[in-house]
Amino acid sequence: MLDWTRMLFAYLPLLVFLAMVVAFGGAMTVVTTLLGPRRPTRAKGLPYECGIIPAETARRRFSVSFYLTAMLFIVFDVEAIFLYPWAVLVRHTLHIFGLVEMAIFIALLGVALLYVWRKGALEWN
């Protein structure tokens, strides 16, 4: 029970960080609303698009390239997640055996990377 609480305590900085992010963002919004002058014009009410006048609607379809990128991201993200428990154990439990099996795992995904690369899927357009 005591150990349990101590383990969670390790995540306290994360909670503090999160609280600071929310507080900072919230404070910025509240303070500018309270202190800033409000003289709205039509131009000021336009959506912000890098400072130029909005060129077209934001509700248009996006390129399929985004979809491909996201799918490939998932594949290599799932690969990376296996490294977490492996990294915990490799030094004191798995030793050389673990090193070899992870090398095979990564080599097979290296083939995937090579395929994706050669197919030009990493190029935009």
Add this chain to the structure above:
Amino acid sequence: MTVIFGLAALLAFLGGVGVVTSRRTLYAALSLVLNMVALAVLFLLLDAQFLAAVQIIVYAGAVMVLFVFIIALLAPGAEERVRPLELRVLLGGLAAVVFTVVVGRLTLNGITVGPNGQLHGGLGPFNPVTVNAHGQVQTLGEQLFTTFLLPFEVTSVLLLVAAVGAVYLSRRRRPGEEE
């Protein structure tokens, strides 16, 4: 501890409600992110650090990016308000109850909770008592990288197939097929 659990459970619940009630798909997706992050906190409370990491990195990260990109790809407008089907609501509720009972029954198999919340007993080699004593990441890793070595290595083949499939699905059309 109870406060964190209550807060995370409430956020997870609100996120879940947001997913089904939002009329704009993008808001539903963002509610799902809230739900997933809150679930990750619940996993941490259960000492399941690996599951929490997977929840954040794979689900709230990669899978949600894919969801958002699919929404952007399809560019749907607001969903039309339709009357919820009573049968669907009924079946959904029934499924939730059955799932909770079955999973709860399996988890608590032979385990008794002591006066201070500590767990006793438990059947089989891998029950919450033994697993938590050894560490969940350690137990999972040891099993995954020794007993389940073959499935682990086959996973990389599966990921390879997924990468090939992703490239094939979004391949460029030949000239003339362009929309």
